[in-house]
Amino acid sequence: xxxxxxxxxxxxxxxxxxxxxxxxxxxxxxxxxxxxxxxxxxxxxxxxxxxxxxxxxxxxxxxxxxxxxxxxxxxxxxxxxxxxxxxxxxxxxxxxxxxxxxxxxxxxxxxxxxxxxxxxxxxxxxxxxxxxxxxxxxxxxxxxxxxxxxxxxxxxxxxxxxxxxxxxxxxxxxxxxxxxxxxxxxxxxxxxxxxxxxxxxxxxxxxxxxxxxxxxxxxxxxxxxxxxxxxxxxxxxxxxxxxxxxxxxxxxxxxxxxxxxxxxxxxxxxx
Numbered sequence: 167x168x169x170x171x172x173x174x175x176x177x178x179x180x181x182x183x184x185x186x187x188x189x190x191x192x193x194x195x196x197x198x199x200x201x202x203x204x205x206x207x208x209x210x211x212x213x214x215x216x217x218x219x220x221x222x223x224x225x226x227x228x229x230x231x232x233x234x235x236x237x238x239x240x241x242x243x244x245x246x247x248x249x250x251x252x253x254x255x256x257x258x259x260x261x262x263x264x265x266x267x268x269x270x271x272x273x274x275x276x277x278x279x280x281x282x283x284x285x286x287x288x289x290x291x292x293x294x295x296x297x298x299x300x301x302x303x304x305x306x307x308x309x310x311x312x313x314x315x316x317x318x319x320x321x322x323x324x325x326x327x328x329x330x331x332x333x334x335x336x337x338x339x340x341x342x343x344x345x346x347x348x349x350x351x352x353x354x355x356x357x358x359x360x361x362x363x364x365x366x367x368x369x370x371x372x373x374x375x376x377x378x379x380x381x382x383x384x385x386x387x388x389x390x391x392x393x394x395x396x397x398x399x400x401x402x403x404x405x406x407x408x409x410x411x412x413x414x415x416x417x418x419x420x421x422x423x424x425x426x427x428x429x430x431x432x433x434x435x436x437x
Contacts, residue, residue, distance in 0.1 A: 186221070186250070186435045187213045190257070195437060196366030203365065204431040205410045210255040210274070221435045222246040223277075224364045226371050227298050227320075228260035228269030229338075229394065229407040229426025230282030232415035233290065234304040235313070235327055236338035236345060236356050236375030236390065236398060237426045238282035240269045240412030241298020241320030244362055248275060262407055262426030265415070268295055272412075272429040279429065282414050283314035283324065287421045288333045288380050294324050299339030302346075302354055302377050302417065303327035311336075313345055321372060325354040335377030335398065338414035340391040345374045352386055353377040353400075356414060359393020364432045370394070371430070375414030378404055378422070390416050394427045 190210040191202040202210055212219070227240030240260060260270030260281050269281030283297030286304030293310045294301040299321030300314025305328075313324030316339050325336030325345035337345030340357030348354045356374035363369075373393025378400055387398040394413020396405035404416030407427030415424040 184216050185437060186215045186219050198436055199434045200437045201365060201432060201434040204257045204259055207258050210257055210433055212250050212252050214252050215250060219250050220247045221250050221433050222364055223248060223275055224362050224432040225272055225274050225277055225279045226412035226429045227272040227279035227281045228262040228429045229412050229414040230269045230284050230295065230297055230301050231263035231265045231267045231426050232285035232375050232404050232417040232423035233266050233287040233292060233421040234335035234378050234417045235285030235294050235302030235324065236377040236417045237263065237285045237407065237414030238297045238299035238301045238314060238324055238338040239321055239340045239359060239372035239374045239414045240282045240429050241279035241317050242341040242360060242372040242412060243277055243279050243320060257431050259431055260429040262428045264425050265423040266292055268297055269426045272431060274431045280317045280320055282426055285335065285338055285375060285417050285423060286327060290421055299357065299374055300324035302336035302338045304335045305329060305333050322357055332380050334379040335417045337377050337388055338374030340374040340393055340395065341372035346388065353379050353388040353398055355388040356391035356395035358391045364434055372412045375407060375416045377417035378419050380420055396424060
């Protein structure tokens with residue numbers, strides 16, 4: 167008697183239902199997830215994976231260095247459900263920009279986050295720079311007070327500096343908001359970053375740097391954006407952006423800026 171059963175070869179079944187086996191970075195677990203964190207450049211190696219393997223990712227570039235205007239935050243990219251296969255993925259974590267320099271790009275999984283823009287000067291030669299988020303405006307040698315532009319989907323523009331005495335600088339842009347524009351009585355605050363729970367707890371990344379102003383004036387300095395943005399200063403050098411957040415540096419008194427925070431890459435998947 168035949169019951170009509172059909173015998174299938176093992177090759178007929180897709181490779182599903184088995185976990186991803188991967189290495190690279192600092193490996194932790196949180197709940198149902200395995201998490202790979204890269205605070206410096208390295209390789210995310212998928213040794214084996216099911217046919218339908220997917221990961222979540224966070225990619226943050228280095229924050230911009232400041233002068234009087236705050237540095238722009240590094241560009242931030244995040245997504246869930248990105249398909250991966252068994253191969254080695256090169257991870258490049260961008261450094262924060264030195265004083266008056268743009269942050270470095272961060273690259274992972276075929277995506278590139280753009281480094282943060284520089285903050286502008288009061289009477290120097292640098293206008294605010296474009297980047298993942300734009301640097302805050304100052305009053306540069308060519309007279310412009312405009313903030314730098316951000317990169318669509320990665321960050322926001324820097325604010326505009328105040329064109330007259332006391333030449334207050336503007337805040338650098340952040341992932342979540344543009345940098346604050348300066349007024350005659352206050353320097354611009356840094357733009358807020360954006361929270362991510364990919365590490366297992368909620369952390370803000372990519373905040374813009376606050377700004378300072380000209381020597382001899384007493385207007386208040388401004389706070390950096392939540393997400394590693396450095397505070398500005400009227401009494402000396404602005405604060406550096408926080409490492410591995412992509413925060414922009416805070417602007418300082420008479421162009422005494424600082425360095426942006428380095429970037430980070432985090433990849434997670436179901437254990």
